[in-house]
Amino acid sequence: MTSLGKFITFEGPEGGGKSTQVRRLADRLKASGHTVLTTREPGGTPTGEVIRGILQHDHAGEALCPESELLLFEASRAQLVRHVILPALKNSMWVLCDRFIDSTAAYQGYGRGFDLKSILEINAFTVGDCMPDLTLLLDVEPQTGMKRLTLRNQEHRTTRDRFEREQVEFHERVRAGYLQLARRWPERIQVIDSMREEAAVEEDIWMAVSKLMSR
Numbered sequence: 001m002t003s004l005g006k007f008i009t010f011e012g013p014e015g016g017g018k019s020t021q022v023r024r025l026a027d028r029l030k031a032s033g034h035t036v037l038t039t040r041e042p043g044g045t046p047t048g049e050v051i052r053g054i055l056q057h058d059h060a061g062e063a064l065c066p067e068s069e070l071l072l073f074e075a076s077r078a079q080l081v082r083h084v085i086l087p088a089l090k091n092s093m094w095v096l097c098d099r100f101i102d103s104t105a106a107y108q109g110y111g112r113g114f115d116l117k118s119i120l121e122i123n124a125f126t127v128g129d130c131m132p133d134l135t136l137l138l139d140v141e142p143q144t145g146m147k148r149l150t151l152r153n154q155e156h157r158t159t160r161d162r163f164e165r166e167q168v169e170f171h172e173r174v175r176a177g178y179l180q181l182a183r184r185w186p187e188r189i190q191v192i193d194s195m196r197e198e199a200a201v202e203e204d205i206w207m208a209v210s211k212l213m214s215r
């Protein structure tokens with residue numbers, strides 16, 4: 001089957017199931033004959049993956065100031081858009097990206113308290129017209145997300161990253177911020193109740209994607 005690809009981003013608080021559902025949707029799209037590229041932020045390019053290490057675990061050995069944090073996310077994104085996402089879309093692939101512009105608005109805007117208008121402008125500078133066709137906001141209560149992450153970290157023997165170590169109030173602001181963004185751009189951002197079991201979340205996502213296909 002040949003068809004033009006779409007650009008879908010997955011957003012939401014920690015532990016909402018973004019990475020899980022990216023995998024599930026990719027499998028489902030492939031099974032229906034689409035070519036799919038999955039990627040993530042920060043990261044997805046060699047430069048971006050180095051930046052990811054700095055952002056998640058202070059790999060440079062120095063605490064990050066919030067301004068650097070914001071700009072590092074944007075630098076990683078600029079590389080990803082130009083070296084990965086745009087070329088894939090040009091090749092008619094479906095692109096599924098684990099976090100994108102709305103993460104910066106939610107975490108650095110609502111979470112860290114930077115002026116939202118400025119963040120939206122920096123996002124626009126970074127991505128140009130490479131905007132998602134659909135954004136799936138996997139909404140989860142921070143407590144539930146954190147519980148899932150504790151289990152995941154135990155299973156994978158990993159430790160909490162810089163964001164996972166933030167206070168619950170920070171995560172509450174991030175979640176509320178995401179929901180505000182969804183109210184602002186209801187055409188693009190679809191809220192998915194991610195406090196249900198994985199298969200139910202997958203079904204809602206598939207319905208939203210099917211609607212996008214028929215557009």
Ligand SMILES: Nc1ncnc2c1ncn2[C@@H]1O[C@H](COP(=O)(O)OP(=O)(O)OP(=O)(O)O)[C@@H](O)[C@H]1O
Pocket residue numbers: 013014015016017018019020021148149151152194195196197198199201
């Ligand atoms: N609907 C669900 N119900 C219960 N557990 C889930 C659900 N979806 C995912 N999980 C589990 O919760 C953990 C976190 O899921 P996942 O890594 O997909 O979340 P994430 O949103 O990508 O997290 P992060 O923000 O840290 O990247 C994993 O161990 C995953 O198996």
Ligand SMILES: [Mg+2]
Pocket residue numbers: 018019020098
């Ligand atoms: Mg993830």
